Amino acid sequence: MALDIRPVTGTIGADVAGADLTRPLGERVLAEIRDALAEHSVLFFADQHLTTGQHLAFSRQLGPTNPAHPAPRTGLSDHPEVYVPVTHPPVSGGAPSPRWHVDHAYMAEPSAVAVLRAVDVPEAGGDTLWASTAAAYDALSPAFRRFLDQLVVVHHAPPDWTRRVAEYGPGRWNDEPVHGFGPVEHPLVTVHPVTGRRQILLNPNVTPSRIKGLGDAEGALIIDFLVRHVTRPEYVVRHHWTPGSVAVWDNLATWHSVVADTPAGTTRVLHRVSLQGGRPVGVGTRQDRGKATR
Amino acid sequence: MTATGSGARLTLRPLTPAIGAEIGGVTLGGPLDPQLVREIWSALLHHQVLFLPDAHVGDDLRAVAEQFGEVTPAWPVILGDTAGHREIAQFDTATGRGKVPRWHADVTYVEEPPAVSFLHVVEVPAAGGDTQFASNQAAYESLSESWKRFVDPLVAVHDFHGWGNGWGNGHGGELRGEWNGRAIDDLPPVTHPVVRVHPETGRKGLYVDPAATVRIVGLTERESEAVLRFLQEHLVRPEHVVRYRWRPGGLAIWDQRATVHYAVDDYGDARRVSRRVSLRGDRPFGPFGVPAREAV
Numbered sequence: 001m002a003l004d005i006r007p008v009t010g011t012i013g014a015d016v017a018g019a020d021l022t023r024p025l026g027e028r029v030l031a032e033i034r035d036a037l038a039e040h041s042v043l044f045f046a047d048q049h050l051t052t053g054q055h056l057a058f059s060r061q062l063g064p065t066n067p068a069h070p071a072p073r074t075g076l077s078d079h080p081e082v083y084v085p086v087t088h089p090p091v092s093g094g095a096p097s098p099r100w101h102v103d104h105a106y107m108a109e110p111s112a113v114a115v116l117r118a119v120d121v122p123e124a125g126g127d128t129l130w131a132s133t134a135a136a137y138d139a140l141s142p143a144f145r146r147f148l149d150q151l152v153v154v155h156h157a158p159p160d161w162t163r164r165v166a167e168y169g170p171g172r173w174n175d176e177p178v179h180g181f182g183p184v185e186h187p188l189v190t191v192h193p194v195t196g197r198r199q200i201l202l203n204p205n206v207t208p209s210r211i212k213g214l215g216d217a218e219g220a221l222i223i224d225f226l227v228r229h230v231t232r233p234e235y236v237v238r239h240h241w242t243p244g245s246v247a248v249w250d251n252l253a254t255w256h257s258v259v260a261d262t263p264a265g266t267t268r269v270l271h272r273v274s275l276q277g278g279r280p281v282g283v284g285t286r287q288d289r290g291k292a293t294r
Numbered sequence: 295m296t297a298t299g300s301g302a303r304l305t306l307r308p309l310t311p312a313i314g315a316e317i318g319g320v321t322l323g324g325p326l327d328p329q330l331v332r333e334i335w336s337a338l339l340h341h342q343v344l345f346l347p348d349a350h351v352g353d354d355l356r357a358v359a360e361q362f363g364e365v366t367p368a369w370p371v372i373l374g375d376t377a378g379h380r381e382i383a384q385f386d387t388a389t390g391r392g393k394v395p396r397w398h399a400d401v402t403y404v405e406e407p408p409a410v411s412f413l414h415v416v417e418v419p420a421a422g423g424d425t426q427f428a429s430n431q432a433a434y435e436s437l438s439e440s441w442k443r444f445v446d447p448l449v450a451v452h453d454f455h456g457w458g459n460g461w462g463n464g465h466g467g468e469l470r471g472e473w474n475g476r477a478i479d480d481l482p483p484v485t486h487p488v489v490r491v492h493p494e495t496g497r498k499g500l501y502v503d504p505a506a507t508v509r510i511v512g513l514t515e516r517e518s519e520a521v522l523r524f525l526q527e528h529l530v531r532p533e534h535v536v537r538y539r540w541r542p543g544g545l546a547i548w549d550q551r552a553t554v555h556y557a558v559d560d561y562g563d564a565r566r567v568s569r570r571v572s573l574r575g576d577r578p579f580g581p582f583g584v585p586a587r588e589a590v
Contacts, residue, residue: 260532
């Protein structure tokens with residue numbers, strides 16, 4: 001094995017050493033990275049110091065990329081695949097925190113993987129959290145899992161995306177034009193295409209979602225419970241960014257959130273590139289190979 | 295030089311803006327230079343929890359702690375396995391105890407909770423077993439001004455029984471022991487201010503230990519439930535938290551007056567061994583002084 005891969009917590013995350021992401025990687029190394037990603041859900045590569053070109057080149061080795069978002073003009077003007085997340089100022093009392101989300105969950109085919117690099121990060125503040133929804137799912141009782149397995153969630157795109165399309169024209173996603181955003185349904189519980197583990201697909205704080213077939217209060221109860229459960233410390237890894245570091249995560253196997261503690265006036269810049277993905281697979285569908293949960 | 299615990303090259307790296315710092319260049323085995331003790335204490339007051347991964351604490355944690363203050367018993371009641379020293383709390387998952395995956399401060403259910411504690415983590419799993427610390431001061435400061443005015447005068451009841459049967463460290467059995475020089479044969483609920491003014495820095499903190507705080511005095515039961523739930527969730531938001539990954543031999547020193555902590559239980563049956571020694575604290579007081587003893 002060419003890479004040194006070490007788990008960060010007992011359930012999610014691994015530090016990867018021995019790969020130089022500034023250069024083309026061989027198929028063997030890429031295969032190791034893909035295997036590690038399937039197993040650990042998020043990988044951390046320290047001291048890479050990629051340029052934008054290298055960031056894109058590395059990402060494309062893992063798979064075809066998408067623009068920053070399916071709405072137009074959401075990436076860098078000269079590199080539309082690169083998204084620069086907005087750093088939220090420290091929250092005082094008001095807005096819900098943290099803002100757990102899954103990228104592009106409101107698309108029929110959300111991103112499969114994302115590659116995030118630290119461009120300019122403070123010494124302290126602005127950590128990113130990832131939660132393993134598979135580890136969280138495994139900890140539920142069999143009865144509750146059976147209940148969740150059948151549920152379907154309706155996702156909505158950010159209203160701003162519709163405005164952007166109206167103003168700037170169609171967006172682009174998975175090599176197709178995007179003219180509008182309607183509600184999209186995904187199973188609440190999806191199956192990982194490689195490991196067969198069951199995952200919980202929800203986008204709790206960014207765009208409102210609701211559970212199909214349940215009353216409003218019932219749905220809110222389930223979503224509230226799942227948010228508390230999935231984000232327990234036992235299923236979460238908290239990553240402190242160091243200059244030049246890179247994170248690669250499995251977007252459908254995790255939720256993620258930034259810690260909104262970057263002091264006012266401090267610079268925090270990260271760049272994200274997303275990889276194209278397919279439709280999430282539900283439990284018991286033709287594509288679900290029926291692997292039991294651990 | 296190593297025998298006299300020096301810190302000629304003490305390095306300090308903050309871990310988050312709100313709480314936590316890692317200290318290097320310090321050896322704590324043996325008698326310590328009083329100037330070093332003051333430097334460490336000052337850093338502790340500022341960062342609320344310090345982590346010293348390479349302090350070479352050695353086998354006598356009590357000897358390290360007693361140079362910083364007066365050592366207390368581990369708990370106010372007699373425990374089964376303190377290895378002959380009632381002041382050293384032993385946590386060893388091999389004995390079936392030692393996991394506390396819930397947010398809490400230690401022993402807030404007495405009138406004089408401990409001020410500061412030292413944790414020496416002796417053995418760690420290959421992965422997992424992080425500890426989280428939340429700053430009750432950052433939590434107070436991030437409340438709106440309206441909420442600060444509301445909570446400033448409030449008083450809450452802390453009850454040993456609030457922990458419930460989930461307290462896995464041998465509290466089962468009779469309540470008999472010693473605390474701060476007094477014999478203990480009962481643990482009645484006590485009152486503490488919801489906003490605690492730190493006795494050394496004057497900084498205000500949200501003192502609502504999620505394990506032992508059972509209700510707020512003067513509110514109806516439903517009001518108290520709702521307010522406590524909000525405050526206790528607010529207290530542990532990630533913006534107020536540092537999460538630390540241990541290496542064997544690591545030491546943490548934390549201010550019990552300013553924090554709550556959580557031992558992450560993500561390592562299954564793997565072995566984790568640590569020991570804790572605490573220093574005596576005084577009676578918590580708020581912006582309006584020491585709470586009256588409430589008839590509960």
